[in-house]
Amino acid sequence: MDAKDRQIIRALQKNGRMTNQDLAEAVNLSPSPCLRRVRNLEASGAIRGYSADVDGAAYGLPITVFVRIRLQSHNETDVQHFERRIMAIPEVLECHVLTGATDYQLRVMVSGLDAYEDFIRNRIHPIGGIASIDTSFVYGTVKKTAVFPSLD
Amino acid sequence: MDAKDRQIIRALQKNGRMTNQDLAEAVNLSPSPCLRRVRNLEASGAIRGYSADVDGAAYGLPITVFVRIRLQSHNETDVQHFERRIMAIPEVLECHVLTGATDYQLRVMVSGLDAYEDFIRNRIHPIGGIASIDTSFVYGTVKKTAVFPSLD
DNA sequence: CCTCGTTGGGCAGATTATTCCAATTTATAA
DNA sequence: TTATAAATTGGAATAATCTGCCCAACGAGG
Numbered sequence: 001m002d003a004k005d006r007q008i009i010r011a012l013q014k015n016g017r018m019t020n021q022d023l024a025e026a027v028n029l030s031p032s033p034c035l036r037r038v039r040n041l042e043a044s045g046a047i048r049g050y051s052a053d054v055d056g057a058a059y060g061l062p063i064t065v066f067v068r069i070r071l072q073s074h075n076e077t078d079v080q081h082f083e084r085r086i087m088a089i090p091e092v093l094e095c096h097v098l099t100g101a102t103d104y105q106l107r108v109m110v111s112g113l114d115a116y117e118d119f120i121r122n123r124i125h126p127i128g129g130i131a132s133i134d135t136s137f138v139y140g141t142v143k144k145t146a147v148f149p150s151l152d
Numbered sequence: 153m154d155a156k157d158r159q160i161i162r163a164l165q166k167n168g169r170m171t172n173q174d175l176a177e178a179v180n181l182s183p184s185p186c187l188r189r190v191r192n193l194e195a196s197g198a199i200r201g202y203s204a205d206v207d208g209a210a211y212g213l214p215i216t217v218f219v220r221i222r223l224q225s226h227n228e229t230d231v232q233h234f235e236r237r238i239m240a241i242p243e244v245l246e247c248h249v250l251t252g253a254t255d256y257q258l259r260v261m262v263s264g265l266d267a268y269e270d271f272i273r274n275r276i277h278p279i280g281g282i283a284s285i286d287t288s289f290v291y292g293t294v295k296k297t298a299v300f301p302s303l304d
Numbered sequence: 305c306c307t308c309g310t311t312g313g314g315c316a317g318a319t320t321a322t323t324c325c326a327a328t329t330t331a332t333a334a
Numbered sequence: 335t336t337a338t339a340a341a342t343t344g345g346a347a348t349a350a351t352c353t354g355c356c357c358a359a360c361g362a363g364g
Contacts, residue, residue: 001210009204009211016168017168019321021321029344031320032323045207049205050204052164052201053202053298055197055200058153058197059158060303066250093296093299094293094295094296095295096291100288137250139249141247141248141249143239144247146205148206148208148242149213149261150242172352173351184312189311
């Protein structure tokens with residue numbers, strides 16, 4: 001992972017469907033070594049994949065919620081049970097383990113407040129072992145980028 | 153935005169570099185109408201763009217932090233000042249306005265704890281007008297997907 | 305029943321991806 | 335510094351893909 005690889009990564013974070021020729025030009029390489037570097041980054045796992053960034057409201061999921069959850073117990077069984085259940089819920093797009101007062105933070109997208117209530121009552125509560133849930137609705141997004149800072 | 157558009161969106165969220173031919177096959181269309189739908193979704197803003205999903209640690213940014221910030225005052229001038237300054241900080245990948253006890257939540261990526269301290273002292277504090285900052289480090293990620301739930 | 309608008313399908317020229325090999329650069333050790 | 339080895343690059347040829355254009359099929363509204 002050298003400076004050129006990082007340059008490639010940032011270009012592909014800005015536009016993941018860039019053609020290899022444009023990418024090569026952007027990073028001052030000819031197409032063949034450029035493509036080889038991209039393939040290496042993919043094979044090594046540095047690039048995990050590519051995805052379309054979609055407007056949730058246009059798709060039909062206008063509500064984004066961050067949900068912070070604390071468990072009653074942290075023994076391995078309960079933790080694994082919780083995590084397995086969380087992974088299986090399609091409305092949960094992200095789930096991170098955090099330091100601090102709460103154990104987990106989820107990013108959830110739903111079609112409305114009723115769908116959110118349904119989500120909490122029928123997807124989260126049935127998991128069991130939950131000590132507390134703290135909900136924060138997103139009401140605006142000041143910044144959202146996939147491009148890492150440049151590290152120079 | 154019909155069911156076929158949503159099918160296309162989910163396919164492109166799963167793999168944003170899919171060729172149009174494979175996409176067409178995946179959604180049971182021939183390549184030309186499929187491409188036309190994709191272009192329409194892009195033009196309407198439903199698809200905002202495409203990006204590579206990169207492993208932060210491999211790139212050199214192993215630490216992800218969620219930072220929750222409350223402002224001292226919420227008059228328009230102070231809010232705009234804060235938001236403009238936040239947008240200009242490359243380490244801040246996301247900044248959302250939230251309901252609840254805190255005003256903003258940032259997602260920040262840095263190279264280490266020292267870089268995080270530097271970020272808070274030299275990027276956030278100088279903005280001024282901040283009432284409180286609450287930091288949660290990410291220690292693990294249970295789930296992370298770009299694919300929306302299916303809405304059927 | 306007709307017409308108009310929308311959507312799907314096929315074709316051809318242009319662009320792009322991909323592979324191989326020679327040449328260059330870079331790193332290492334004497 | 336020089337020599338050697340390894341890694342990386344660049345170019346050309348081929349295969350795959352994109353993309354714009356045209357026409358056909360379907361449905362809604364008059």
